Amino acid sequence: MEYIARDADIAPVAALIADPTRAAILTALLDGRALAAGELARMAGVSAATASAHLARLLEGGLVDVVRQGRHRYYRLSGHEVAEVLEVLARISxxxxxxxxxxxxxxxxxxxxxxxxxxxxxxxxxxxxxxxxxxxxxxxxxxxxxxxxxxxxxxxxxxxxxxxxxxxxxxxxxxxxxxxxxxxxxxxxxxxxxxxxxxxxxxxxxxxxxxxxxxxxxxxxxxxxxxxxxxxxxx
Amino acid sequence: MEYIARDADIAPVAALIADPTRAAILTALLDGRALAAGELARMAGVSAATASAHLARLLEGGLVDVVRQGRHRYYRLSGHEVAEVLEVLARISxxxxxxxxxxxxxxxxxxxxxxxxxxxxxxxxxxxxxxxxxxxxxxxxxxxxxxxxxxxxxxxxxxxxxxxxxxxxxxxxxxxxxxxxxxxxxxxxxxxxxxxxxxxxxxxxxxxxxxxxxxxxxxxxxxxxxxxxxxxxxx
DNA sequence: TGGACATTTCGCTCAGGGTCGAAGGATGTC
DNA sequence: GACATCCTTCGACCCTGAGCGAAATGTCCA
Structure with missing residues (x-):
């Protein structure tokens, strides 16, 4: 008889945070401001292409929102719940x-x-x-x-x-x-x-x-x- | 001028939770009880060898503790902080x-x-x-x-x-x-x-x-x- | 319309890690 | 002491995904 996990699917969300570059991006957004993709790339120390791929995944996963303004795209955390996850994780890290x-x-x-x-x-x-x-x-x-x-x-x-x-x-x-x-x-x-x-x-x-x-x-x-x-x- | 993240290193801990099998193991331990390695393998639906590897990593990362009792090894969450992380994660999953x-x-x-x-x-x-x-x-x-x-x-x-x-x-x-x-x-x-x-x-x-x-x-x-x-x- | 800038998409390479079966330790039972 | 049980280690396989450069898309400015 197998147990079936009836709990929420936490692994996909954790996987989004598990990459060092994405973690750096999320942490940079932790002050609640919206930052441009290029700036996030610089802060995380990766190329624009790499950051873009990460941001696309974070967006898909619902962890960040995007605001288009001219040729810039400003990303920010999608809500305080995401910030809370990062804070709680920091406590045991x-x-x-x-x-x-x-x-x-x-x-x-x-x-x-x-x-x-x-x-x-x-x-x-x-x-x-x-x-x-x-x-x-x-x-x-x-x-x-x-x-x-x-x-x-x-x-x-x-x-x-x-x-x-x-x-x-x-x-x-x-x-x-x-x-x-x-x-x-x-x-x-x-x-x-x-x-x-x-x-x-x-x-x-x-x-x-x-x-x-x-x-x-x-x-x-x-x-x-x-x-x-x-x-x-x-x- | 580069920014240097002075925050806690959350990526490694997130990576431990990011694998579906490890997430299943952690969720199974979420009621606070200590469970034997074999039982966890069965609950997560993987072979004993696979579960053992995962448990070793969770142990190394400090997310679980182990108690040896005879030929059994009982694993449990290392503390309520770990449980809190899983709960908060579940909220946005x-x-x-x-x-x-x-x-x-x-x-x-x-x-x-x-x-x-x-x-x-x-x-x-x-x-x-x-x-x-x-x-x-x-x-x-x-x-x-x-x-x-x-x-x-x-x-x-x-x-x-x-x-x-x-x-x-x-x-x-x-x-x-x-x-x-x-x-x-x-x-x-x-x-x-x-x-x-x-x-x-x-x-x-x-x-x-x-x-x-x-x-x-x-x-x-x-x-x-x-x-x-x-x-x-x-x- | 043309050029500069921000961002994404594409094609490619490469390392890390999840998986299992089989074998090896360790422990309890008869 | 021999066997069964529980767990870990080892070796091999395979696949996901992070990374970059180059080119394409979109936007602003002159």
Missing amino acids: ARPPVRSLRQSRQARRLEEARTCYDHLAGRAGVSLLDRLVRGGHLAGGDLTESGERLLSRLGVDVAGARGSRRRFAPECLDWTERRAHLGGALGAAITEVLFERGWYRRDSVPRAVTLTDAGQEGLAELFGSKELTSGTPVT | ARPPVRSLRQSRQARRLEEARTCYDHLAGRAGVSLLDRLVRGGHLAGGDLTESGERLLSRLGVDVAGARGSRRRFAPECLDWTERRAHLGGALGAAITEVLFERGWYRRDSVPRAVTLTDAGQEGLAELFGSKELTSGTPVT
Whole structure:
């Protein structure tokens, strides 16, 4: 008597991620932006022809979407579920050894503050969640009344996030900090505002972001300066 | 100027999952039990030699552990992180079409109640989380006082779960229900007690479990019979 | 219309790895 | 001690798929 696997067919999707070049492409797209095919080829260190073949397979497999704009084709991850797979995989994968000083600096920036697809991660992300919870703004996986007020004042589209089919405010485990930061629709909505306001800015290192002076002031005012200093050290 | 990927090396791990036979083996181990090499070969539909080669690679890659017992070698997933990867992957993978009536029955049982590595999932898992939250036993990702009382009465080792390095009570998204059930250390501890008490029993279908009469009574008493009838339909 | 650029398609080469049967170890049983 | 059982190793086979250069397609600009 044979068993028949009634589970989802995970092997084909895993095979798409299993090639080093495709993994590099997917990782490059992990910050949520759409990148041109040529740029992805350069980042992955292969010829344009090779990258094109890989992108065609990723498209066929539904892991990426494409937007045609003139003679460019911009590729991006097809959704946050794909980003989640990459994050979870990273958690059980070996981190390659640091070779140069430059790499070590890049690594430190990523640990400090980065985007996890479309929401804030790293020490900054963990600290943000901490402040929301400690301040009584977030409890039970949902915003409290004070949380609603706080985020409305900030300009976050809470109603829109609530209406999304995506989970509202799930914890997302950080693969550098080993602690949770805020993910889901709410995490994305907050992060969007942080960029709009210029409180965080993209770094030259792919997924890294940096806190601006305006952001430092803004966050201090938002949470009260006491909260800031008593929070996780943000140097 | 080349970018250097500072991220974890996800391709090798993905490659381990990318082979259909290895994926079948890993899926067979997804219920947390340890299975003998020969049994895994039979389940995956390959010769003993082939399965042995695959198991050696999975072992080398750290995805499984092995326990030698006499002339048998029992393999199991090396930890819940591996199970999580498989679950997340299943979420974005196509489910193969149902071919036979028998398969359709199996599928229905898995949707009703199954284990997600070491905690309860499916409609039963979602319903359990619902009742805990609605009853005010679980809030803000932690047990309330009433929750502590309730689970202590049931015999759940809450302190032990809290001491674990694993996250305490994270929500785990169900790939059949598209809603959350209770995972983490607490989810595992509760599920352990449910089996010990004989309230749930393993089914003949690999990861499926069934609610026993004792379980039906026990749960009704635990949550109050009103809660049971007003909960998610459990037919 | 012609030329520059971005991307894909084509044709080809080549390495890696999945598969099995048979043989070799290791362990328990009589 | 001889045999059966469980598992791994070995040798051989075959096929998928990653890679590149060159040419074709499509798009923008003058």
